[in-house]
Each structure stands twice: as C-alpha cells, then as structure tokens.
Amino acid sequence: MGSLIHAKEQMSSTVINTVPKMNLLKISEEHYQNDEKSLSSPVIDPILRIVKISEEDKQTVALVHNAPIVSSYNDRIRPLLDTIDRLRHLKIMQEGIQLPTIVVVGDQSSGKSSVLESLAGISLPRGQGICTRVPLIMRLQNHENPIPDLSLEFNGKIVPTDEENIADAISLATEEIAGIGKGISNSLLTLVVKKKGVPDLTMVDLPGITRVPVHGQPEDIYEQISKIIMEFITPEESIILNVLSASVDFSTCESIRMSQRVDKTGQRTLAVVTKADKSPEGLLEKVTADDVNIGLGYVCVRNRIGDESYEEARAEEARLFEIHPQLSKINKSIVGIPVLAERLVKIQAIIIVKCLPDIVRKINDKLSVNLEELNKMPKHLTSIAEAMTTFMHILGFAKESLRKILLQGEFDEYQDVQAMHGTARLAEMLNKYSEELQSEKLVENGSKENFLLDEIKILEETKSIGLPNFLPKTAFHTLLQKKVKAISLKPFDFVEKVWSYVENVVISVLLKHSDNYPQLLSCTRRAAHNLIAKKKQQSFDWVTDMVEMEKLTDYTCNPDYMASWNKLMSRQEEFMKAVSSTYSPSIINIDGFGDINVDHLYNLKGDVQEAFDVKMRMTAYWDIVLRRMVDNMALHLLFSIQNLVNKEMQTEIINELIGPQGNGLERMLEESPSISDKRNKLKKSIKLLKESKDVVANIMDRVVTNFD
C-alpha cells in the first residue's frame, strides 16, 4: 500500500510540475486525465468522468480507498487554496469577483452535513429537518500534528473548539447568526478543521431546500433558501456538489432542478449519492442511467450512522460496497468517501488553476478603475480659500468646454453626443431658418393667377395728383411692409430656438463640471437660466428693431440689386406685348416666376407697366432683404454667444454664488453625504483590493514556477 501511495504522490507531482504557464485549465484537465490513466488506464470522458475501468484497476482503486484521505496534491495545491481562502476571508466577492468554490447543495436531510463530516472526519449537527441554517464554509487542512485544531469564524471573531464540542459550537454560532429557531441567514460561518489525514478542501455547505415549511419555519423559507443557493451556484467558478439521497427519484430533487437551471449541461456538477445502505436496490441502474445529466459523475457513499466513530463508518462503508449483493456491483471508482475526497481535491485544483489568472486580472482591473475614480473625486474642502480655488477651476473648465463646443467646434469631450456639437447644430439651425425664409418667397412667386394684381391695386390707392411717370414711393413701402410682416415671426422663432439650445448646452456643461459639488448645482443652473433669459430678451429687442427697420426703410449698396432689377426689367417690353396679345392663353416665362398666364391683365384698368416695374424692384430688393436678415442674424448670434461664453457667464455665476445674496462658497465646504459615502466605499474597496493583490502577488509567481 505504501508503494502505491508513493507512486501516486509521484504521479501527482508530475501533474503539477508539467503544466505549462499557458492555458492552465485545459492542460491541467488533460494531466488530470493522464493522472487517472497512469493510475489505472481508465477511459475518461472530457469532463473528468470515468466511464470504464478494467478489472485490474478495480483492485488498485480498492487499495487506494483504504489509504488515508490525503493527497499529495495538498503540498502544491495548499498555497493556492490558502490564497483563495484568504481572498474569501477578505470578502473579495463583495467586489463582484467570484472565487472558485465547491458548493454543497441538496434537498433537506439529503445528507449534506453527513457527507461533509465524513470528509472532515468530525461530527457536525445532523438530524431531521433543517440543521444548516447559514452558509457554512468548511476549510479542511491536513496538518502533521496528531492533535486536531478546530475553530469557527463568524461575525468577525474566531472561536476555538474541539471535535467533541464542534456540533454544539456550530449550533450556537448558527443561533448567534440566524437567531434561535428555524430561520436562515446568508451571513457566513467558517469552520476551519486542521487535522491529520483530511483532504485539503474548502467547501460551502448550504441550507437544504424544502418546499414545505416545517413547524417554526418562515412561510417563505423556500424562496429564502433558493435565493442563497442560487447566489452561490450561479457563478461559473462554482462546482456544484449535489447531494442526493439514494432513496429518492433524482429527477424529483429540488437541488437537481436548481443546479440544472445554472448548469444546463451539468459540466460543473458532481453528484454524491448518500444512504446507499438504506436503498441499495436499483442504485447501480440509477447512476448508470444518469437521467439527470450529471457532467462530473456520481460517487455513492454511506455516511456515519448513529454513534459510530469515523473509522467505524469508513470500515462499514468499505465492507458494504465490497460484499453487498447489489452495491458490490457498482464500479469501485465511484464509491466511497475516499474516492469522493480524491475527486474533489482534483476538481478543486483544476478550477483554482483555471480561475486564478482571471481573478488576478479582475483584481488589477477593479483596483485601477477604483483608484481612477477616487482620484477624480472632489477634494474635501476645508476653507473658503480652497472652496474659491475649486470654484474658479470649475468655472475655468466650464468656460473652456463651452468655448470649444459653441465657438471653436471641438468636440473631444463629447465625441458621441451630437447634441453637444454646438457649432454644427447652430449652423444647421441657421440654414433651416434661411431655407424657411426663402421658401416663403417661392410660395409667393408661385401664385401666378393673381400676378401683378396686388401691385396694381396698391398703385391705384397710392396715386396722388402729380406727374404720371413718377413711381410713388409709398406704393413700394406698402408692398415692402406687407412682405416683411408676413415673415416677421420667423426671426423671433429662430432666436427662441437658438437660445433654448444654447441654454441646454450651457447647463449641461456647467452641471458636468460641478457634478462633484451638488451644492453648486442649483445656483449654477439658476445663473445660467437667468443669463440666457437676459440674452434672449436682448435678441428679441434686436430682432424687433431689425424687422421694423426692414419694414420702414429701404436701402442697399449691394450691386446685385441693380443688376437683378435690370435683368428683370429687360423683359418688360415682351411682357407688355404678352399682356396686350389677343391670343389666349397668353403665356410668358420670367426668371424666378416661371411661366405666367397674363390673360387676367388684358384690358385691365390701372397701369400694368408701372406695376411690373414695382414688382421687379421689389423682387430684386426682397432678395437683398432676406439675405440681410440671415446674415445679420448670424452675426448677432455669434457675437451674443461669444460675449456669453467669454464674459457674461462667469460674472453672472460669480454674482449668483458669492454675490450679496449668495452663500455658495460656504455651502461648498459642507460635503454631501452621498459624496462622502462614495469616497468611503471606494477607499474601503481599494484597501480590500490592494490586500487581495498582495495575497495573489506571491502566489502567481508560485503558480508559474510550480506549473512551469
């Protein structure tokens, strides 16, 4: 037997020593398989499951079963397992970093605690009804001292205990955590068992699932327990040790349903079938049929019964599977606590090696994200001078951002937010405004059935006693006023739209920069709002003047006016011919108006020729007016926005914050609870991650060396 153990030790160290750095899991799985092969050449499926085993091997396995449950994996896996345990102790899972964990689940009284005590060689509270009421982390450590060393860790304290009192100590600790009675809690209880011959294993025992609350249990016991179980078995890093009683139909087990929900293919589920002694009939068929899809295979066991000692229980178990008419037919590679221990130790090594590099990466990533966030957080201000400096910085940054967004067209701070690409949006609005003004002109020029009638009517009404060949200026002005009036609302609408947009941009920039000082938010928002209201009013006043000016006066030095009028007037003679033509329809094409039927002007009283002249003057001039309305508007807005960004905003906000009414600087000294909470949380998390980083830093060197 000694040489066998020696051979196995050699084999194990080969496994550990030959795994290269890259792709640790894949390789360690292969080696694990090789390991099994070198032991007994069984046929093994890709997920570690032994399918066939030779007769000769059966004997070897049987011999191994009689060896103490200690693997030479221990020496090498122990530091890795310690690392994981220390990370668990640091509560790294609170940071959303999952640890590789063997999670023991099972229906109520399926025998979970019995399996664990068999593995640990100690007595745990056992019984009918709910015994495990809190997640129990069981850390088994092989140690050389023949005297076992047991302790419980919970609620921040360590309580030493011994084998005799462990069951009571666990019950007491459970009561302290979850209260007296049958209630459950998700606060952890850790049991450390250092004992000669135990496998180096860490497992989590969870409360058993029950659908029907027993006397004294809360009504929603099923939901409470399911929640805890799901929390532990959902992460991909968890191996599910599903404890099933041989006396039940596996497919009806709640624990199977749950594990199937998170591990459909069963690739991270191992089944332990307890109470083989109670229900031996058909057990072989059940585990062979594998109706419930257990990827990592089955191990059938017989736990301690009544007052048996651990040694007696193991001997009974070995005897049972050796001589029982039905149970002895079950392959020896899948029976007994020693096989289970061996299997778990290996699976544990594989998942740890697989997960560790990822854990290290996640710790580093999270640490740098948190450090960055902490650095970005506002300083806690302690004096008015500090508050003033911070405030001026905020103002400076906001001004710079607005200058980029609204004046220079640089969007590095808002690459993906189109609404904040200010210069482009303003240009878009101006183009639309210009198009809207032009479209009015097109509509008007398009209505040809009344061509010249307006002009003729106005000329008649503005006639006075005088020489016939003088065009009355009033006629032109009357027409101009009518036209300006028709479009006069458009510039007001445009101004309204532009300032609303600018207000949104200004407020979101100010809010972004004063984000860390919620005390500043309301007063900067108010200042921005007041300032924009003022600017809007100024623009309205300016637009009113501009519209009135265009209505009441007329002037341009733009040569386009004369050029365009001359061009239009060159068609006057032809036009008059068309008007006096007796043919019907009499049609003439004029630039900008298209084909005009002039039948309605034939024989018309009033001066058609004069009306044509007035209309063409107006047409030439109106183009100038519209362009002027767009150009002037653009200049006005650019100038106003420039003033707002470069001068007025700063003054307005300073007045609002520290003016006669303002007490903003004093308020900046009072840190908001949400900010201080956030800072404390970040500091706590950074401390935890730094400690975790130290914990894994040493081990990663060893992983690499060991697995080189």
Ligand SMILES: Nc1nc2c(ncn2[C@@H]2O[C@H](COP(=O)(O)OP(=O)(O)OP(=O)(O)O)[C@@H](O)[C@H]2O)c(=O)[nH]1
């Ligand atoms: N005959 C026999 N009885 C067993 C075996 N395993 C467990 N039992 C008994 O089944 C009962 C329940 O076992 P526990 O280990 O307390 O079950 P549990 O799943 O931890 O229970 P809860 O935590 O309450 O859900 C106890 O009385 C055990 O002695 C076994 O292999 N054979």
